Amino acid sequence: MRVTGIDIGTTSICAVVVESETGVVTDSLNVRNEALLSVCNPWECLQDPDLILTQVRHLLENCIEKHAPIAGIGLTGQMHGILYLDRNGRAVSPLYTWQDGRGDLPYRDEKSYAQALSDLSGHHLATGYGSVTHYYNVINGLVPEDAVVFCPIHDYIALSLAGRETPLIHASDAAGLGLFDLRKGEFDVAVTRAAGMSPEMFPQVAKRNIVLGHTAAGIPVAIAVGDNQASFAGSVATDRGDILVNIGTGGQISVFSTEPSAGTALETRPFDDGTYLLVGSSLCGGRALALLEEFFRRIVRAAGYECADMYPLINSLAEKFADLDNELKINTAFCGTREDPSLRGAITNLGTDNFTPEHFVAATLWGIVDELYDKYASEPSARSLRSVVASGNGVRKNPVLRRMLEMKFGTTVEIPLHREEASYGAALFAMATIGVYPDLDAARRIIKYS
Template structure:
């Protein structure tokens, strides 16, 4: 029985394990456990339980019957968890959806105070900004000796050691990280930590091993879900654009050029170049919000209906009655990375077009249009793209999303038929880290298995 390679994706909604068997050369299987929100009693908090996350990861690994040749952790970035000297969590995971940095203290919120002090504006939810806010709020645990992201935390727990470095794809989302020079802004670190000689995570080399589990399994340094997803779902980097629709949305273009539009983020990509990324704060979350509204309306009329039945109703009504363009819906329900205060809206309502079908289509078009704006700003770089590769449960389960992508981008759209592209990419990265697979071989395998 040959060894398999494992990708662990710690997402906002689910924790997923992807099992890759290189000998079989087939689309890998995956298993998931829900990753629920943890209530802290703070109105601005969006937290999860790092202890429960670790337990879920170990439970998934225990289900693998074959020998494990390597593993790599990927998933949500930006957030932080505090740990003690032994590497055990002493706080919740404050996720990328957390808004503590927007809480005013002495008349100014932490985001704007950090900007006043350093000239660097970090988006809400970024790790360094979250720690800065916690210092001002008095929320840093006394027993804490440091903090890291959930990916570093879980990787460290698996190998029994606190990580002192991580892949640059994980470091960027903490904020104030230079993806070209691969280091943090020292002025920001000094202000955030309140120290003239702050110590924080350093960069590791791509495809490096962080250590080994007690059972001797090689564990690669964690990789951000955006980069892992691109690595796992795109074989033609130069001519394909990856559109991801999960809780949030992302549009990713590969480039060797470090210059990208100001509205997009420059992210390091495994030592091969960069990803130009346009990221939204809501995608599936916006669609889910409409679903909750419809469900509450139906239930308030005294009718019992399941959430799944509501989603089915939305899809059917959108297909049969929805008209593109009838309603113009801004789906920035939780703000944007550049403007956390902006909110969504519905425009173009007349006496006849406020229907369920139009609400569904308008919401989907609004989600896609926010991503399409990034392609417009990319100019010549996007002009080289020959197709869209779309991923996420929304596009796999609902053809209305694929139709909307076609209307907006006017390019052929391929749906990546893999349950978890980031988890698949992490499994490939683990295999490359142990030299069970070459880098170029991995791209050929992606093209063969997924046709992308």
């Protein structure tokens, strides 16, 4: 039996076809997200939702044509952004993506819109969160007149494929919008009213994973889920561990838990069936290594030479990390943190004996690892590990980074055989929802590792 999982990212859209019995990816299709719109303000980041819908339909038609019959469809995507819908379920606005910066604009009392709503609500919010975007739009009269509800992009796609008129969203997406009560499983109505926002404009939240409806061809469409949750489900097999470390352009650590976080270092996000992911993000992550590669390339260029790719040299220098004395220290918070965007990185313990390229490479890699590990270690519920699963090109393309993760966490690090973890996880959620497996835990047992 084959199930399709679709991940609607900001820059690309991916569809995978997964064999439910073996977990093998029969096909993987990836296209560039062409929906970015021209904007009038530098802080805006908008996309055309109906162009995204057209791209998804084309991908899905391709999957069906090549691999029919398809038993079910799962969806995930950028979970903080929103678009507005009318009473017929049609898009009446652009997609305001998670990168939209209107929430950081000054509002009043020297606070931004995001800060003002955070203070009013008691919820930690940031620009790009759907509730912050809507708050700004309400105050500035930018909500379309015929809008009756807003939702994330993948929920709009799921609604459209399933033939629905109103969105019904997973708790993982609801939490990504902000102003969501984890314990009650619903949006904070009192806060939305106090902020001048109609609670009816917030989408309805499902109490369990359900089939939203069927495509015109009769294929069941499962409720969409957040991309962080889909990536975890698509990477971490039930019997392989409790932690996912993703190092790509950014960095993220997700820890499975049966209880919300007891501390402040990790954000609590709903996962599945009353469980949670405790999540910490580094804004720079793998980009720190890209900055170092660019630094080396500029030196080569300044000397009159051209080199298209310095990563082979960086990987070669990284192999020497275990033999280096007087370790250099680099804090890789070059882009700040979610808690304090004004923070910057730092280099310490720099001396005449460690001012070398290999020391800088090793220290950058350790800085990436340390920033994520420190978030995990500061969590009161942190416990002994069975293993760690890692994903993202930062780990796949740098074996030393994998070894450093193993040394820091004191356990083995495994990497999924498939590369498209979020779309794969969406397929697993769909398998559990349509009844191929009794639950998500059972579906996750088909994950294979390299």
